[in-house]
Structure formats: C-alpha cells, structure tokens
Amino acid sequence: MEHFNLLVFLAVTLAAAWQTATPIIYAAVGEIFTERAGVLNIGIEGTMLIGAFVGFATTDLTGSLALGFTAAIAAGMLTGLLFACFTVTIKANQVVVGVALNLLGLGLTSFLFRTYFVHTGSGVPNMPAVHIPILSGLPFFGVALFQQNIIVYLSLAVAFLARFVLFSTSFGLTLRATGDHPEAVAITGRSVVLYRYGAIMIGSSLAALGGAFLTLADVNQFVEGMTDGRGFIALAVVVFSRWSPVGAFFVSLIFGLFYALQLELQAQPSLGIPYQALQAMPYILTILALVFVHNKQDAPRTLGVPYNKA
Amino acid sequence: MDDIDIRPPAPAKLYLYDISTSIRIRSLQRLRAIGFPIAAVLVALCAGAALLAINGFNALDVFTVMIGGVFRNIHSITEMLLIATPLILIGVGLCVAFRCSMWNIGAEGQYYAGAVAATFFGVHLNGLPAPLHIVLILAAGSIAGAAWAAIAGLLKIYFNASEIVTTIMLNYIATIATSYLVTGPMMEAGVTYPQSTELPHALRLPILLPHTRLHIGILIAIALAVIVQAFLFRSSAGYALRVVGINPHAARYAGISVRRSVVLAISISGALAGLAGAIQIAGVDFRLYQNISPGYGFTGIAVALLAYNRPIGAIFSGILFAVLSAGSVLMQMNSQVPQVLVFVIEGMVILSVVAFGALGMRAGRSAV
Numbered sequence: 001m002e003h004f005n006l007l008v009f010l011a012v013t014l015a016a017a018w019q020t021a022t023p024i025i026y027a028a029v030g031e032i033f034t035e036r037a038g039v040l041n042i043g044i045e046g047t048m049l050i051g052a053f054v055g056f057a058t059t060d061l062t063g064s065l066a067l068g069f070t071a072a073i074a075a076g077m078l079t080g081l082l083f084a085c086f087t088v089t090i091k092a093n094q095v096v097v098g099v100a101l102n103l104l105g106l107g108l109t110s111f112l113f114r115t116y117f118v119h120t121g122s123g124v125p126n127m128p129a130v131h132i133p134i135l136s137g138l139p140f141f142g143v144a145l146f147q148q149n150i151i152v153y154l155s156l157a158v159a160f161l162a163r164f165v166l167f168s169t170s171f172g173l174t175l176r177a178t179g180d181h182p183e184a185v186a187i188t189g190r191s192v193v194l195y196r197y198g199a200i201m202i203g204s205s206l207a208a209l210g211g212a213f214l215t216l217a218d219v220n221q222f223v224e225g226m227t228d229g230r231g232f233i234a235l236a237v238v239v240f241s242r243w244s245p246v247g248a249f250f251v252s253l254i255f256g257l258f259y260a261l262q263l264e265l266q267a268q269p270s271l272g273i274p275y276q277a278l279q280a281m282p283y284i285l286t287i288l289a290l291v292f293v294h295n296k297q298d299a300p301r302t303l304g305v306p307y308n309k310a
Numbered sequence: 311m312d313d314i315d316i317r318p319p320a321p322a323k324l325y326l327y328d329i330s331t332s333i334r335i336r337s338l339q340r341l342r343a344i345g346f347p348i349a350a351v352l353v354a355l356c357a358g359a360a361l362l363a364i365n366g367f368n369a370l371d372v373f374t375v376m377i378g379g380v381f382r383n384i385h386s387i388t389e390m391l392l393i394a395t396p397l398i399l400i401g402v403g404l405c406v407a408f409r410c411s412m413w414n415i416g417a418e419g420q421y422y423a424g425a426v427a428a429t430f431f432g433v434h435l436n437g438l439p440a441p442l443h444i445v446l447i448l449a450a451g452s453i454a455g456a457a458w459a460a461i462a463g464l465l466k467i468y469f470n471a472s473e474i475v476t477t478i479m480l481n482y483i484a485t486i487a488t489s490y491l492v493t494g495p496m497m498e499a500g501v502t503y504p505q506s507t508e509l510p511h512a513l514r515l516p517i518l519l520p521h522t523r524l525h526i527g528i529l530i531a532i533a534l535a536v537i538v539q540a541f542l543f544r545s546s547a548g549y550a551l552r553v554v555g556i557n558p559h560a561a562r563y564a565g566i567s568v569r570r571s572v573v574l575a576i577s578i579s580g581a582l583a584g585l586a587g588a589i590q591i592a593g594v595d596f597r598l599y600q601n602i603s604p605g606y607g608f609t610g611i612a613v614a615l616l617a618y619n620r621p622i623g624a625i626f627s628g629i630l631f632a633v634l635s636a637g638s639v640l641m642q643m644n645s646q647v648p649q650v651l652v653f654v655i656e657g658m659v660i661l662s663v664v665a666f667g668a669l670g671m672r673a674g675r676s677a678v
Contacts, residue, residue: 040475042415092664095413095474099611100660107653110363114648115365224650232478239475283479283486287589290471 014145018152019218021249023048023210023227023255025155026191027234028241028248029162030206036166036243037199038179038302039087044207044243046105047079051208053109056222057117057122068124068216069151069209071254079105080201083277088196091306101109102231112234114211117222127217129153151217155249158206162245175199179300182307192307207231214258236286255282338670346666347616347623351630354658358651368646375644376637388524391629394605396421396586398628401613402621403582409542409619410575411555415475418607419484420455424584427454428591429496429598430482432509437674440512447513448588455584456577458484465572483608485631489600496598498559506598515593524625525593529615532625534582539621551575568663570615583607609635612656615663633658 015275027044034041041047054075059068079101086097127149136146166172176193185192210230216224233255241247260277265271359369382389400417407414428451431443438446458480465471492495492504499507515525542548553561554571561568577582586606595602610633616630617623 024592040474040487041678042478045453046523062468086664090668092668095415096611096615096660096664098414099608100657102609102657102666103653103660104657107655107657108651110650111648111654114650167541225444229482232482235475236479253612262587274490274494276486280483280486283482287465287476287479291469 006100009264013257013264014089015148016260016263017253017254017256018145018155018267020259021252022155023213023218024230024234024237024252024255026160026210026213027207027231027250028237029159029245030203030210031053031234032162032205032241032243032245032248033166033175033206033220035238035301035303036176036179037196038182038300038305038307039084039196039200040094040100040304041080041083041087041200042095042099042232043083043105044203044227045227046102046202047076047207047216047223048211048227048231049105050079050110051076051211051213052061052215052226053222054208055212056124057112059216059284063125064090065125065127065192065216069212072208072212072216073205076211077201079208081197083204084197084200085290088193088200094304094306103282106225109222113224114121123219123221123237124216126220127223130198144219149217151213152305159249166245176300179302182302184310186265196307207234210234233282236282240286240289258282269296313551319505327506331435331657341670343618343620343623346663346670347627348642350616350666352600354655355660357658358655361651361654362647368381369646372645372647376641377633379640379644380633384483384519385522388519389633391524391528393635394629394632395593396590396603397530397610397613398528398608399505399586399589400533400610400624401580401628402531402535403555404610404614405617405619405621405624406538406582407575407579408552408570408614409555410551410597412460412466412572412579413474413557414459414477414574414579415474415611416459416480416607417579417610418479418584418605419481420458420580420602421581421587421590421603421607422481422484422488423458423589424451424455425589425598425602426484426491426496426587427584428588429506429509432494432513432627433507433593441662443619444513444515447592448585451588451591452581452585455587459580460573460577461598463576467569467572467673476677486540488598488602488627492600494529498597504600505622509592513592514596515589523594525589527593530589531628532586534585535621535625538578538582542621547574549570583610602646604635609656612660615660618663618667 027048030047031044051072051240055068058071059065061069062116082100083097087094129147129149130153132146136142138146166176174185174188174190175195175198178192178199182192185195203219211227214226219226234252237248237251237255241251258278258281262275265273265275265278355373362369362372380386404414404417428447431450432447435443435446449519459477462471462473462476463481465476466473489504490516496506498505500624512660515527518524518526518529518612534545550561550566551571551574553564553566555575558568561571587602590602593599613624613627616627634655636648636651639649641651642649
C-alpha cells in the first residue's frame with residue numbers, strides 16, 4: 001500500500017512538473033538561440049507576458065486557439081525586432097534594454113487587459129489533452145507523461161529540434177560563431193547583424209509561445225504579471241544547462257519538480273519543512289551552478305558585447 | 311568601449327586643437343546632462359499620451375488629474391516625497407554600480423535584506439537610548455544590503471559569475487526568505503496575518519512636518535546623493551571605479567585594482583538599497599510584511615538611468631518617478647485609467663534614455 005501511494009504521488013508530481021516546466025522550456029530554448037549568438041536578452045519575462053496577453057486576446061476575440069498561438073508568436077517576433085533594433089543597430093546596453101522591455105511588457109499588457117478584458121472573466125476554451133495510444137494506458141505514469149496537451153509534448157520536440165539546428169546545420173554553426181567570433185563570421189561574408197537579428201527574433205518568439213501556453217493551455221485566463229518570474233528562471237536554466245537545449249529541457253523539469261513539491265509541502269504543514277526552502281531551491285542551485293560549473297568554454301565568448309564593424 | 315587612450319599626452323603642437331575639442335565635449339556633456347533627460351521624459355510622456363488617446367482616454371485630462379492631484383496640498387506632496395525617498399536612495403546607489411559597469415539588477419533584494427535587518431534589530435534589541443538605536447537600525451540595514459550585494463560582487467571576481475544573473479537570483483531568495491521570516495520566526499505572536507512585531511514607538515524616524523508622515527529620510531537621501539556625487543567625481547576611489555567601468559584593461563594597466571573597485575561599487579549600491587529598506591521600516595511601515603516593496607528596486611534602475619548615472623541627477627529623477635507613481639494612483643481613482651500605465655512610461659523613459667545616449671555617443675565621444 002505504501003509503495004502504491006508513493007507511485008501515485010510521484011506520477012502526479014511528475015505530471016505537474018512537466019506542465020509547470022513547459023513555458024520555461026520554450027523561453028529557455030529560445031534564450032539559448034539568442035545567447036549563443038552573443039546577445040543577452042533579460043527582457044524575455046516581458047516578452048512572455050506579451051505572448052500570454054496577445055494569445056489570450058486573440059483567442060478570446062476569434063475563438064481559435066491556433067490563431068491565438070500564431071498571434072502570440074508574431075507578437076514575440078515584433079518584440080524581438082524592437083529589442084534587436086536597440087541592442088544590435090543602436091548598440092545600446094542589452095541589460096538596460098531588457099529591463100525596459102520587462103517594464104513595457106508588464107505595463108502594456110496590464111493596461112490593455114484592464115481597459116478591454118477585465119469584465120470578460122469567462123476565460124478561453126481549454127486546450128484538449130492528447131491521449132497517446134497505448135502509452136497513456138500505462139499504470140501511474142501513463143497519466144503523468146502521456147495525457148498532456150500538444151504544447152507540452154512539443155516542448156520536448158522543440159528542445160531536440162533546437163539541438164539539431166544549433167549543432168548540426170550550417171545555420172546553427174554560423175549562429176554560434178556569431179556569438180564566439182563575430183569577426184570570423186564577417187570575414188566569410190555573412191552578416192553578423194542579420195544573424196543576431198534572427199537569433200533574437202527566434203528567442204523572443206519562443207518566449208512568447210511559452211507565455212501563450214500559460215493563457216491558452218494552462219490557466220485559460222490572463223492575469224496581470226502572471227509570468228511571475230518565469231522569464232528570469234529561464235535565464236537561470238540557460239546558465240545551468242550550459243547553453244544546451246536538451247539540457248535546458250531537463251533542468252526546467254527539475255525546477256518544475258521543485259515547484260510541484262513545494263506546492264505539496266504547502267498542503268502538508270504537519271511535516272514541519274518550510275515550503276519556502278523548496279521555493280528558493282532553483283535560485284540557490286543556479287548560483288551554485290555558476291560557481292561550480294564556471295567552465296567558461298561553454299558560454300558564448302562575446303555574450304553581452306555589441307558588435308562593432310571594424 | 312575599448313578606446314581609452316593610455317598613451318603619453320599629445321605633443322604641444324596639438325594644444326589648440328585639444329582645447330577646441332574639449333570645449334565641444336564639455337558643451338556636449340552639458341547637453342547630455344540636462345537636455346537628454348528632459349527630452350527622454352517628453353518622449354515617454356508622449357508615448358503614454360498616445361497610448362491613452364488610442365484607447366479613448368483624454369490624455370490631457372488624465373495628466374492634469376495626475377500632476378494636479380500630487381501637488382494639490384502639503385499632505386499629498388509629502389506622501390509623494392515618501393515614495394521619492396527610497397527611489398532616490400536606490401537610484402543613487404545604482405549610479406555607482408552602473409558607473410563601474412556592474413549591472414546590479416538586485417536592488418530589490420538588497421532593499422528586502424535591509425528591511426529585514428532593520429526590523430530584527432528594532433524588535434529584538436532592548437535597552438539602547440532611542441537615537442543611538444535608530445542609528446544602529448539604519449546601519450544594520452545598510453550593512454545587510456551591502457553584504458547581500460557583495461555576494462554577487464565576490465562571485466563575479468572569484469568565479470566570473472555574471473552579476474546580472476546572480477543579483478536576479480538573490481532577489482528571489484531575499485523575497486522568499488522574507489516570506490519565510492514573517493510567516494515563521496519573526497511572525498507577530500497571536501495574529502494570523504503574516505507580519506512581524508511592530509517597532510517600539512520611540513524608534514520611529516523623527517517627523518519633518520507636523521501632521522504629515524514625512525520623516526527625515528528624504529533629507530538623508532538628498533545628503534547622500536551629494537556625498538556620493540563627490541565620491542564618484544572628486545575622490546581617487548571614485549575615479550578608479552569609473553575607469554574600471556569604462557575599460558577594465560586600461561584600469562589594470564594604470565595600476566587600479568579592478569577586483570576591489572567592482573566589489574566596492576556593488577557594495578555601495580547594496581548599502582544604499584539596504585538603507586532605503588531600513589528607512590522604510592523605521593519611517594513608514596514600522597514592521598515587516600511579505601511585500602514591502604512595490605518594485606522600488608526596479609524603478610530605481612530607471613531613476614539611475616534617467617539621471618545618466620549622476621547621483622545629484624537621481625534626486626530629480628527619483629522625484630519625477632515618485633510623482634508619476636503617486637499620480638498614477640489618483641489617475642486610477644479619478645479617471646479609471648489603469649495605474650499600470652506608469653510602467654509603460656518608465657519603460658519608454660529607459661528606451662529614450664538609451665536612444666539619446668547612443669545618439670550622443672555618435673555626435674562625439676566624451677571622456678570618463
């Protein structure tokens with residue numbers, strides 16, 4: 001009986017962990033593209049909010065989830081374009097522009113939501129769960145791993161696809177070179193500016209998709225500031241995973257696990273463990289990762305440095 | 311930013327040319343110091359007005375309500391200055407960190423650290439004469455803030471860990487720890503709401519104007535802005551710190567300890583954010599809550615940037631953001647415009663600041 005309960009607990013926690021991790025996985029994989037090209041975008045928190053709001057608003061108006069996700073990705077690309085204009089073309093400080101983007105994302109989405117949507121209240125249609133044949137029938141873990149919605153499954157595919165693109169295509173090679181040796185890229189006749197614009201826009205659209213997951217496939221409603229630091233956690237995931245997309249998938253899952261366990265602890269005050277200890281764990285682990293895994297060979301060499309044509 | 315000239319001075323032949331360039335640079339600096347911030351604020355306000363107009367609000371009416379409300383009477387002005395106090399303190403501190411190219415995004419966490427330390431020493435220490443005890447509380451807050459920030463500084467110099475990431479992580483750890491403290495060890499006995507015990511009445515900061523809540527914190531903030539300005543631009547440590555910020559390699563050639571400057575810069579900014587938290591406890595809240603900051607640490611970044619990292623300028627930009635923030639509350643009450651508009655304006659201010667800054671850099675590079 002004890003084992004049975006433990007298994008159920010594990011399965012439920014794992015399901016919650018993957019669900020929690022999904023928006024972070026998208027944002028982190030996107031940020032890996034951006035950072036691999038030498039650009040640090042700390043504005044993904046604001047970008048995720050924009051994706052969450054635009055996705056919600058579009059689906060609320062049209063009734064179509066597909067249109068909602070498409071609009072969110074488009075909004076993410078536009079946000080990325082703005083960030084790229086400032087950081088690549090004007091060569092403004094990436095951290096400063098990122099801070100501005102976070103404020104703009106929070107302010108704009110909350111302003112528009114309160115002006116137009118605050119009375120709707122009903123939320124958008126639920127994204128159906130997709131039961132994978134056979135596997136979803138497995139005891140315990142069938143529910144956890146094979147009865148999620150399509151966006152959750154896609155997070156795994158996106159992580160592997162990102163690895164393929166970054167490490168097995170010439171586009172990915174050039175993109176990474178843009179972060180490590182931009183001069184070398186320029187010598188081969190490719191445009192560093194263009195690659196950085198592309199990397200930023202890929203990163204921002206994935207962050208916006210992660211945000212839209214929250215409103216369209218998780219909570220089904222927009223709440224002001226609902227990303228609640230997930231963009232910053234994604235930044236931590238990127239460092240922790242050493243700029244590897246598949247690594248980012250598993251690190252996000254671990255962070256999601258801490259979140260799910262922390263919720264369990266809140267429901268069990270009799271255990272006497274402060275749930276805040278687990279809440280703080282991802283942040284503490286990230287700092288420790290920076291300390292112990294400070295193998296700088298992994299980090300893009302020109303991360304955060306604007307490119308100046310000689 | 312690797313074009314600092316560390317060669318010996320140019321030969322005398324070029325002397326006249328140098329004077330004319332330096333005059334050109336100085337007038338440009340003056341333009342940057344006053345003209346750019348004003349232009350940046352105007353651009354941001356126009357963007358805010360456009361957003362209001364597009365969404366069917368009368369922008370002029372809204373701004374009138376905001377500004378008119380804040381300056382309606384002595385009471386409303388003093389309430390605005392209560393918001394300006396932490397913003398100025400945090401902004402002044404961030405000027406120091408940013409001048410050294412330490413991107414401290416963690417003022418929010420350092421503010422929490424200061425507030426926790428101040429509450430702890432205010433509630434758990436007995437028998438000291440009140441004035442001494444108040445000084446001790448404020449000192450404890452500053453030291454706690456400095457220590458919290460120094461973690462990021464030390465991790466940077468010993469492990470090359472990005473201070474951007476570590477300060478953001480330390481923000482979360484500080485707010486989560488505060489939440490633990492007010493629901494656990496520091497929670498007031500016999501209440502269900504998560505808050506600490508109240509500070510004794512004698513430990514409240516002296517009031518400046520009778521019948522208002524305005525305490526001496528605003529004077530401390532202004533005095534520290536002047537002192538930090540002198541430190542940055544009139545002391546050798548301040549000079550070293552700015553050189554490190556512009557070009558660490560050149561600083562190393564000049565015999566400046568980059569490591570010391572980096573830790574000093576982020577610790578000073580942490581100390582001022584911590585002091586802001588302590589002043590908030592001893593002057594306004596009198597006890598610790600879970601959410602003691604409405605994002606002062608992040609608005610403080612905008613305060614420093616709008617001042618183009620000049621501490622004295624941060625007095626004015628701090629007051630400006632306090633007016634916007636106090637006014638946005640009135641705006642929401644009286645014209646049904648969501649208060650969050652103020653974040654849009656803050657974000658636009660920062661973008662305009664960097665855009666004008668970049669234009670200024672192109673027009674002619676200025677020295678440290």
